[in-house]
Amino acid sequence: MLQDPLTIRFYQKLTDALVEMWNRGYRADDLRLYLDGYLAALRHSSAIEPYLIHRMEEEAVRFLYDPFNFELSQPEPESDYY
Template identity: 60%
Template sequence: MLQDAKTIRYYQRITDAFVDYWDKGYRSDELRLYLEGYIASLRHADAIEPYLINQVEQEAISYLYDISNFVRPQAEPEPDYY
Protein backbone atom coordinates (compact mmCIF):
# COMPACT_ATOMS: atom_id res chain seq x y z
CA MET A 1 0.00 0.00 0.00
CA LEU A 2 1.37 3.37 -1.00
CA GLN A 3 1.63 5.97 1.74
CA ASP A 4 4.03 8.66 0.53
CA ALA A 5 2.19 11.60 -1.09
CA LYS A 6 4.62 11.95 -3.99
CA THR A 7 4.50 8.21 -4.66
CA ILE A 8 0.71 8.25 -4.66
CA ARG A 9 0.73 11.10 -7.20
CA TYR A 10 2.96 9.09 -9.55
CA TYR A 11 0.69 6.08 -9.14
CA GLN A 12 -2.41 8.18 -9.87
CA ARG A 13 -0.81 9.62 -12.97
CA ILE A 14 0.03 6.23 -14.41
CA THR A 15 -3.36 4.70 -13.61
CA ASP A 16 -5.17 7.73 -15.07
CA ALA A 17 -3.05 7.33 -18.21
CA PHE A 18 -3.96 3.63 -18.36
CA VAL A 19 -7.67 4.43 -18.38
CA ASP A 20 -7.22 7.25 -20.90
CA TYR A 21 -5.21 5.07 -23.29
CA TRP A 22 -7.60 2.14 -22.79
CA ASP A 23 -10.46 4.39 -23.88
CA LYS A 24 -8.41 5.33 -26.95
CA GLY A 25 -8.08 1.67 -27.95
CA TYR A 26 -4.75 0.61 -26.48
CA ARG A 27 -4.72 -2.77 -24.71
CA SER A 28 -2.80 -4.56 -21.96
CA ASP A 29 0.42 -5.30 -23.85
CA GLU A 30 0.76 -1.72 -25.03
CA LEU A 31 -0.08 -0.34 -21.60
CA ARG A 32 2.54 -2.64 -20.07
CA LEU A 33 5.15 -1.13 -22.40
CA TYR A 34 3.98 2.34 -21.41
CA LEU A 35 4.37 1.37 -17.74
CA GLU A 36 7.91 0.11 -18.35
CA GLY A 37 8.86 3.43 -19.93
CA TYR A 38 7.22 5.37 -17.11
CA ILE A 39 9.07 3.36 -14.46
CA ALA A 40 12.35 3.73 -16.36
CA SER A 41 11.88 7.50 -16.44
CA LEU A 42 11.19 7.59 -12.69
CA ARG A 43 14.41 5.65 -12.10
CA HIS A 44 16.43 7.80 -14.48
CA ALA A 45 15.17 11.03 -12.92
CA ASP A 46 15.71 9.79 -9.35
CA ALA A 47 12.22 11.15 -8.71
CA ILE A 48 11.66 9.03 -5.62
CA GLU A 49 13.54 6.34 -3.72
CA PRO A 50 14.11 3.09 -5.64
CA TYR A 51 12.05 1.02 -3.21
CA LEU A 52 9.13 3.44 -3.69
CA ILE A 53 9.48 3.11 -7.46
CA ASN A 54 9.23 -0.66 -7.04
CA GLN A 55 6.06 -0.20 -4.99
CA VAL A 56 4.54 2.04 -7.66
CA GLU A 57 5.43 -0.55 -10.30
CA GLN A 58 3.87 -3.44 -8.37
CA GLU A 59 0.69 -1.50 -7.60
CA ALA A 60 0.41 -0.31 -11.21
CA ILE A 61 0.85 -3.86 -12.52
CA SER A 62 -1.92 -5.03 -10.20
CA TYR A 63 -4.13 -2.19 -11.44
CA LEU A 64 -3.33 -2.95 -15.07
CA TYR A 65 -4.23 -6.63 -14.88
CA ASP A 66 -7.48 -6.09 -12.98
CA ILE A 67 -9.83 -5.68 -15.92
CA SER A 68 -12.57 -4.27 -13.70
CA ASN A 69 -10.62 -1.00 -13.63
CA PHE A 70 -11.37 -0.52 -17.33
CA VAL A 71 -15.06 -1.43 -17.43
CA ARG A 72 -17.33 1.55 -17.83
CA PRO A 73 -20.72 1.35 -16.12
CA GLN A 74 -23.59 1.33 -18.56
CA ALA A 75 -26.23 3.97 -18.09
CA GLU A 76 -29.64 2.57 -17.29
CA PRO A 77 -32.26 3.53 -19.85
CA GLU A 78 -34.95 5.76 -18.50
CA PRO A 79 -38.32 4.10 -18.43
CA ASP A 80 -40.93 5.41 -20.80
CA TYR A 81 -43.94 6.68 -18.92
CA TYR A 82 -47.06 7.27 -20.96
Protein backbone atom coordinates (compact mmCIF):
# COMPACT_ATOMS: atom_id res chain seq x y z
CA MET A 1 0.00 0.00 0.00
CA LEU A 2 1.31 3.42 -0.91
CA GLN A 3 1.53 5.92 1.93
CA ASP A 4 3.80 8.72 0.76
CA PRO A 5 1.65 11.66 -0.49
CA LEU A 6 3.88 12.46 -3.47
CA THR A 7 4.03 8.81 -4.53
CA ILE A 8 0.24 8.58 -4.28
CA ARG A 9 -0.09 11.68 -6.46
CA PHE A 10 2.21 10.16 -9.12
CA TYR A 11 0.29 6.88 -8.92
CA GLN A 12 -3.06 8.62 -9.39
CA LYS A 13 -1.79 10.54 -12.40
CA LEU A 14 -0.41 7.33 -13.87
CA THR A 15 -3.57 5.28 -13.39
CA ASP A 16 -5.77 8.11 -14.71
CA ALA A 17 -3.58 8.26 -17.82
CA LEU A 18 -3.77 4.47 -18.26
CA VAL A 19 -7.57 4.48 -18.12
CA GLU A 20 -7.75 7.45 -20.50
CA MET A 21 -5.44 5.71 -22.97
CA TRP A 22 -7.51 2.53 -22.73
CA ASN A 23 -10.67 4.49 -23.51
CA ARG A 24 -8.93 5.99 -26.56
CA GLY A 25 -8.21 2.52 -27.94
CA TYR A 26 -4.74 1.65 -26.66
CA ARG A 27 -4.36 -1.89 -25.38
CA ALA A 28 -2.36 -3.71 -22.71
CA ASP A 29 0.96 -3.80 -24.58
CA ASP A 30 0.81 -0.06 -25.25
CA LEU A 31 -0.17 0.65 -21.66
CA ARG A 32 2.72 -1.45 -20.35
CA LEU A 33 5.14 0.54 -22.52
CA TYR A 34 3.69 3.77 -21.15
CA LEU A 35 4.01 2.45 -17.60
CA ASP A 36 7.64 1.47 -18.17
CA GLY A 37 8.43 4.89 -19.62
CA TYR A 38 6.69 6.69 -16.76
CA LEU A 39 8.64 4.72 -14.18
CA ALA A 40 11.90 5.26 -16.07
CA ALA A 41 11.26 9.00 -16.08
CA LEU A 42 10.63 8.95 -12.32
CA ARG A 43 13.85 7.02 -11.76
CA HIS A 44 15.81 9.39 -13.97
CA SER A 45 14.41 12.52 -12.37
CA SER A 46 14.93 11.26 -8.81
CA ALA A 47 11.55 12.79 -7.94
CA ILE A 48 10.94 10.14 -5.30
CA GLU A 49 13.06 7.50 -3.59
CA PRO A 50 13.84 4.33 -5.60
CA TYR A 51 12.10 2.05 -3.08
CA LEU A 52 8.91 4.15 -3.44
CA ILE A 53 9.12 3.85 -7.22
CA HIS A 54 9.44 0.07 -6.82
CA ARG A 55 6.34 -0.03 -4.60
CA MET A 56 4.46 2.15 -7.05
CA GLU A 57 5.48 -0.15 -9.89
CA GLU A 58 4.06 -3.15 -8.04
CA GLU A 59 0.76 -1.35 -7.45
CA ALA A 60 0.60 -0.03 -11.02
CA VAL A 61 1.21 -3.48 -12.54
CA ARG A 62 -1.51 -4.87 -10.30
CA PHE A 63 -3.82 -2.06 -11.49
CA LEU A 64 -2.91 -2.65 -15.13
CA TYR A 65 -3.73 -6.35 -15.10
CA ASP A 66 -7.01 -6.02 -13.19
CA PRO A 67 -9.69 -6.02 -15.91
CA PHE A 68 -12.24 -4.30 -13.66
CA ASN A 69 -10.23 -1.08 -13.82
CA PHE A 70 -10.91 -0.74 -17.54
CA GLU A 71 -14.59 -1.60 -17.78
CA LEU A 72 -16.89 1.12 -18.99
CA SER A 73 -19.52 1.90 -16.43
CA GLN A 74 -23.01 1.09 -17.60
CA PRO A 75 -25.79 3.47 -16.61
CA GLU A 76 -28.52 2.07 -14.42
CA PRO A 77 -31.71 1.39 -16.38
CA GLU A 78 -34.46 3.81 -15.59
CA SER A 79 -37.57 2.37 -14.03
CA ASP A 80 -40.95 3.09 -15.59
CA TYR A 81 -42.66 3.63 -12.27
CA TYR A 82 -44.86 6.68 -11.97
